[in-house]
Amino acid sequence: MAFSIGELSRRAGVKVPTIRYYEAAGLMPPAPRSDGGQRRYGRADAERLTFIRHARELGFEPEAIRELLDLTAHPEQSCATIDAIAARHLREVERRIASLGRLRDELARMIGECGHGRIGDCRVVETLADHAHCAGEHP
Amino acid sequence: MAFSIGELSRRAGVKVPTIRYYEAAGLMPPAPRSDGGQRRYGRADAERLTFIRHARELGFEPEAIRELLDLTAHPEQSCATIDAIAARHLREVERRIASLGRLRDELARMIGECGHGRIGDCRVVETLADHAHCAGEHP
DNA sequence: TCTACGATCTCTAGCGACTAGAGGTTCAAG
DNA sequence: CTTGAACCTCTAGTCGCTAGAGATCGTAGA
Incomplete structure (x- = not known):
């Protein structure tokens, strides 16, 4: 249920350094860490990252992607x-x-x-x- | 019939420095120059540049755009x-x-x-x- | 024809989004 | 345990622009 950044990379088709970059850029949430300090991910992260990849391939800018992700994340807004x-x-x-x-x-x-x-x-x-x-x- | 880079910029919706960059990158052909050394363009350039802009907005990489442009430019290939x-x-x-x-x-x-x-x-x-x-x- | 001033020139430097590498640590199969 | 692949952070490089700096061009108006 919890997997590594390499596994996430394979599942979403996004390179490992790019995942870390997306975390730093705020497109991906800060991942929880193992005892040794390695990032651990779940299904939702793979979905989110795959969405980001598709949206980037379709030419959407990170800012637009952020907005689309927020639509999902905050259904309570007006x-x-x-x-x-x-x-x-x-x-x-x-x-x-x-x-x-x-x-x-x-x-x-x-x-x-x-x-x-x-x-x-x-x-x-x-x-x-x-x-x-x-x-x-x-x- | 021959117009400046600023005019081309307005017609195609692409910034002036970006046009010069596209020329350096080989996406636009080297423009002929006026006596004083300023770039002069024609209708075909505006079309080509507008195509490039649209293709970029749709997420195509410069390499893919180059290929698509070549389809147009070399109808004599097999x-x-x-x-x-x-x-x-x-x-x-x-x-x-x-x-x-x-x-x-x-x-x-x-x-x-x-x-x-x-x-x-x-x-x-x-x-x-x-x-x-x-x-x-x-x- | 001269002049003024906006547009253009080249060149360098910066930024956003990655990408690649160095040098060191962690994890898990054996 | 050990050991090697995978992970960590950090720095530096690339690609596609974008923004000046300082000099030159071109054209409308006197």
């Missing part, structure tokens, strides 16, 4: 607070899904044309380059 | 090469869309429960923490 934070992240997530959807379609089209012996022209750049209007981001 | 690279990115993009979809559903559920006066428990962590099986990533 509905309005949760709603505002969740809604903001929801909009962001939907933007990303839309962008990735366009990229997926373009990649699929290229592969399809390849199969028919044509070297189709590639519009990967145009695919994500347009839609500059989805911005409203840089003040 | 079908097999293009197919392999595009297929790999397609799988990755689909994984991300699936992950984001789960996160979106969970955020939407929380907001929905908020609206009905309940402070629903938050499962955002579980949402992305499971599915460790989609790994095959860390050797």
